[in-house]
Amino acid sequence: MGALDRLEPWSTTGVGSLPFTDPAAAAAHAVGAYDLPFCPQLPRLEGDMISEWLGADPGRCGWSPGRDHERPRAWDPWLAELRRDPPEQQLVKLQVTGPATLACALEREGGGRSSRADALDLAVEIADWLAANAAGQVARLAELDLDAVLVVDEPALGVFGTEGIESAWEPLRGIAAAWGLHLCCHVPWAVVERARPDLLSFDLALEPIGEEAAAVLGGLLDRGAWIAWGALRVEGPRPGEEVVGSLEEALAAIDADFSHSLLSPACGSGRVSVARERERAATLEVTAWAMRNRRPDRAVAARR
Numbered sequence: 001m002g003a004l005d006r007l008e009p010w011s012t013t014g015v016g017s018l019p020f021t022d023p024a025a026a027a028a029h030a031v032g033a034y035d036l037p038f039c040p041q042l043p044r045l046e047g048d049m050i051s052e053w054l055g056a057d058p059g060r061c062g063w064s065p066g067r068d069h070e071r072p073r074a075w076d077p078w079l080a081e082l083r084r085d086p087p088e089q090q091l092v093k094l095q096v097t098g099p100a101t102l103a104c105a106l107e108r109e110g111g112g113r114s115s116r117a118d119a120l121d122l123a124v125e126i127a128d129w130l131a132a133n134a135a136g137q138v139a140r141l142a143e144l145d146l147d148a149v150l151v152v153d154e155p156a157l158g159v160f161g162t163e164g165i166e167s168a169w170e171p172l173r174g175i176a177a178a179w180g181l182h183l184c185c186h187v188p189w190a191v192v193e194r195a196r197p198d199l200l201s202f203d204l205a206l207e208p209i210g211e212e213a214a215a216v217l218g219g220l221l222d223r224g225a226w227i228a229w230g231a232l233r234v235e236g237p238r239p240g241e242e243v244v245g246s247l248e249e250a251l252a253a254i255d256a257d258f259s260h261s262l263l264s265p266a267c268g269s270g271r272v273s274v275a276r277e278r279e280r281a282a283t284l285e286v287t288a289w290a291m292r293n294r295r296p297d298r299a300v301a302a303r304r
Helices: 023-032 075-084 099-109 116-142 165-172 189-195 211-222 240-252 274-292 296-303
Strands: 091-097 147-153 178-183 199-203 226-232 261-265
Touching (some): 075 116, 091 116, 099 116, 099 165, 116 147, 147 165, 147 199, 189 211, 199 261, 211 226, 240 274, 261 274
Parallel strands (some): 091 147, 147 178, 199 226, 226 261
């Protein structure tokens, strides 16, 4: 049994970024409002997901491991909160900005790289650095008897391209108890199938589940992977019944068992208000209850 199998079906989790400016408040929310706690990323304090890892020096033209800060602002408050209120399943989630996305950012600043091979080499080098950083976090969590799922966030994958990208993710496998991908862009389903993540997190609202998506998602579920359905968009209120309806439509397109399902927002909430983030977490909690208590006839229909 994998580490993720400790979770209850339709457990809730966040994507990563939160709108808080108080790290302690962010840590308490990430642990208390979600079933799978995650380390908060705080863009209002640390900058966006690029500057969080590469720093905010506008004059930089390259990359070196020395440019990162060792831990996020919320790291120590998060550990304190986990000591105070550890998750029953002894599992938490870490996020890293993916090597393809960081390589894209550096390419833009440098005016573009000379070849695809150079770009991929840079992504692999960045991945080695990310892996070393994440390994330290995983080790610290292990001291608290907690396992981690490490999720690689790649919103720029469509810009970077998908050829050979699996080699850039390879250094990030095996560091934690499980590894995953978060894709809030158009999902390259063939790449996901080749990458075989333990967890796939994606924006369900971005596009309907077509034949290719259904086949890949069904295959992931059949081999025991987990899907984090990004069912709740950042903008605008969306009642729990509407979210359940969109999930039912997606599940009806896939012939699989959905016990390995998580619920999450489509992407992080770093740009919304704290009140809106609390509302999103509450909506996911209501949706999780509804999905666990679906009528048998609807559950059967979803598997057809």
